[in-house]
Amino acid sequence: MNKLASFWRDNKGFQPNTISKNFKFLRQFLNHLHNEDILNSSKYRRLQHPKEVETFVVVLSREEVIQLINYQPETSSLVRVKDLFLILIYIGLRFSDAIRISKSWLKGEFLVVNTQKTGERVSVPIHPKLKELLGAYGYDVTALKISNQKFNDYIKILCEKADINDMVEVVRYQKGNKVYQSILKFQLISSHTGRRAFITNSILAGIPLPIIQGITGHKKLETLKLYIKINKEVELSQFQKFVAFYD
Numbered sequence: 001m002n003k004l005a006s007f008w009r010d011n012k013g014f015q016p017n018t019i020s021k022n023f024k025f026l027r028q029f030l031n032h033l034h035n036e037d038i039l040n041s042s043k044y045r046r047l048q049h050p051k052e053v054e055t056f057v058v059v060l061s062r063e064e065v066i067q068l069i070n071y072q073p074e075t076s077s078l079v080r081v082k083d084l085f086l087i088l089i090y091i092g093l094r095f096s097d098a099i100r101i102s103k104s105w106l107k108g109e110f111l112v113v114n115t116q117k118t119g120e121r122v123s124v125p126i127h128p129k130l131k132e133l134l135g136a137y138g139y140d141v142t143a144l145k146i147s148n149q150k151f152n153d154y155i156k157i158l159c160e161k162a163d164i165n166d167m168v169e170v171v172r173y174q175k176g177n178k179v180y181q182s183i184l185k186f187q188l189i190s191s192h193t194g195r196r197a198f199i200t201n202s203i204l205a206g207i208p209l210p211i212i213q214g215i216t217g218h219k220k221l222e223t224l225k226l227y228i229k230i231n232k233e234v235e236l237s238q239f240q241k242f243v244a245f246y247d
Helices: 002-010 016-035 062-070 076-091 128-136 148-161 191-204 209-216 221-225 232-245
Strands: 110-114 121-125 167-174 177-184
Touching: 002 016, 062 076, 062 191, 076 128, 076 148, 076 191, 121 209, 148 191, 191 209, 209 221
Parallel strands: none
Antiparallel strands: 110 121, 167 177
């Protein structure tokens, strides 16, 4: 189970909550096989929930996004990876939706789409930089299509070259024990980082959560809050409002 969880995390870019859901589904499936007398052994019930799942969620700050925008890749393949990553950052949708963008989605100043995972119909306001990016491809991202696994490999290379290389401390669980590790930030970046960056930086820009929820297609506000990761500098600057409160 730990090997499978590591594969889902490292090769598929799945987040801890998705890995947990997959594990629960696997248990339900094996229960069904057992109840139907297809699976005679009940040893599968000894399987423990995977404990080697990464608990740290990485977010690109405003400064790092600008850093990425200004970086000029040396190869055409990394240019395409950069463009797709920036689209994810500007649009806030999942990778599976971002690679389906087409001109038929364009409705005035919005992209209107039925999301693939939940079926939610969302309207995404088009950021000027997103309009510029999509306009260069004629609102057809066919040229950018790539598997999620390969994208996750290339995006790490891109971010390393763009000097997004701060050291971050992460927590992993190995055999039930917490293990603290220091890892270069680019090694933790995946396709989902774009969606998380959109959500976090939209909050920091002052956009209310219900508006963001309408763009991202989250059914529950509680789920949306799980994506929030605010860096310490922002926390400190916001705390100054409390400091000034008693002045």
